[in-house]
Amino acid sequence: MAEKRDYYEVLEIPRTATVEEIKKAYRKKALQYHPDRNPGDKKAEEKFKEAAEAYEILSDTDKRARYDRFGHAGVNGTGGNGFGGGMSMDDIFSQFGDIFGGHFGSFGGFGNFSGFGSSRSRQRTNKGSDLRVKVKVSLKEILTGVEKKIKVKKYVACSHCHGNGSENGDSVSTCTTCNGSGVVTRIANTIFGQMQTTSTCPTCNGEGKIITKKCAYCNGEGIVREEEIISIKIPAGVTAGMQLTVSGQGNAARRGGINGDLLVVIEEEEDPNLIRSGNDVIYNLFISFPTAALGGTVEIPTIDGVAKIKIEPGTQPGNVLRLRNKGLPSLNGYGTGDQLVNVNVYVPETLSESEKKALSQMEKSSNFTPSNSAKRNVFDKFKKMFN
Template sequence: MSKRDYYEVLGLAKNASDEEIKKSYRKLAIKYHPDKNPDDKSAEDKFKEAAEAYEILSNPEKRQRYNQFGHAGVGGASGGGFGGGGMNMDDIFSQFGDIFGGAFGGGFSGGGRSSGRRVTRGTNLRVKVKLTLKDIANGVEKKIKVNKHVSCKTCSGSGAKNGQFDTCKSCNGTGAITRVQQTILGAMQTQTTCGTCSGEGRIVKDKCNTCHGDGIVREEEVISINIPAGVAEGMQLSMQGKGNAAPRGGINGDLLIVIEEEEHPYLKREGNHLIYYLNIGFPDAAIGTSVEIPTVDTKAKIKIEPGTQSGKVLRLKGKGLPDVNSYGRGDLLVEISIYTPTHLSVDEKKILEDLKASKNFEPNPNKKEKGFFDRMKEYFD
């Protein structure tokens, strides 16, 4: 099932300000919050959809990629684990809880969650993946090895030996310290993260011998990445939860995949179009011929009409690259260049001298040839 446009989800125009995005998300999230809509699957789905839209549009880098490439730019085109898709309630409450301020009794409770307890998040990882034009044309699955923090198997990521914790006495297990200060305006209440337990509300009783209480260890992991067709150089995809694990059972960071394009030996990319420069001899240009040219996947045979001029561009429709948002496919453009020999025998010179006397071989001085970029502009526009 295809995703809805994120701006449509939040009811905003594409030029919406950061404040408008935040305000619209807050309104929708309060409306569909689980505390207000218990056991309502439809409301829960809309709540998650709004959070996913906000996650992308509130982040300048992700928003730019989304505006340029659509859902595929943030990994949401194929539902393969990229981008904001698949957010669970814990992700939403931990990432965006502070946007609600005093709603729902002074904390973003999320149905029984402790409002002060902080959930840690692992750091993101960035990797570069090189792709050939064939990979880009068809989409590809890549397996990469990543050295990263993973959850400790000995203590199941808790950091505690035998899973035993003590409640933090400083915050009484809430993860936050609340202070009330009297001012000329009355009592002012502030809440800060507990420094004793770092906002976790509990303290490890006996540290795990494997991870020494961190809940994470460093290991090498093989990750399978499904890259959609049509991606481009510099485009960044993300896989949610595939980054570094967080200490003591927090939320994993994301894996960011930066696309690098390998140069093709014959074809040049221009957007979704491909360009091939074909050199032919003068006799072939004059009397016509058929030639075989390379494409992304195989080869194609094209016909050179008699009288073909240097600079002529032939178009092979649909032989370019697919659009990353599934909006069709580019073309393969073949620019013809006529080769002029530099070393001629006496007999060859004589033949050309005889041809030169024919009016058919006199160039038209009034005909102005278009430049290469002018010719290409006809296709790219």
């Protein structure tokens, strides 16, 4: 699958573009690649869908913010096609047709171009509501990415009427008021001449059809509430609070239409040993005074196992050791963080008489009195922490 282009690049707008500028840019692209203008041109159709997908994300404040922060992964957690790629042309027309005014094809100077405004109806397409769930992930799962299966209570299409709300799924007739178009057009004579207005059909509420006998299982709604198991692919490198979008896995729409989306909010499980700091992880290592003075080898936990590190003789409390590339990956694949090992020297709280005597003897040695340079190093580290 080809890599998706940047949405701002698709619409040829700067990242600072306003909502009106985004709408204007999309309108221009939709005009350019509209299928009525490019019959049989698959490349133009893909560009038309690509522009619709870009507009769907950038025109939504919340989705745009996630996209600006996390890129495509922030708005498409499953890695599949987004809005434009996963929906039909009619879905796009129904969802975004209103930004052109009237019928989708009514493009001002192109009202009669190749059937614009007449070849496609404005039947109202119901849209299911979005669902939001929280999913907990561990540092190890963030390291590699993970697929989670979760139970979600949501509205799904009624199996008895196949989602159209009628008994046995066939008690439906075409609305006679709008002849199935979902809209009614009126022409009025004014001092400026004849004026044409188009509005939603009051009889069928824009659906273009009438249910003659309601389904007894869903009372004509076409949806029922059930529990469903959904598989969610969480990419490596996610952060707490990030929101992924699983297209079409939200609530089903009444009497057919477009399913809502499932919004997955990432929660990070607290690790018993490691602290996350961006893409780095921090481990607080406690060693004994003899180990700090004499040196040695210690074993420490990492995200995906354990590692052995060498303690140099004379290691001071507060020293930080760095394990390269032992942290977490960047969400967009720009490198991997490190594991920082913060060295602490443990001072015993109780001592035996022999231990006290041995320490008293050592204290008399000049080696146990810090030099001026050692004092300065500690001072500089302390100062840096608060600057």
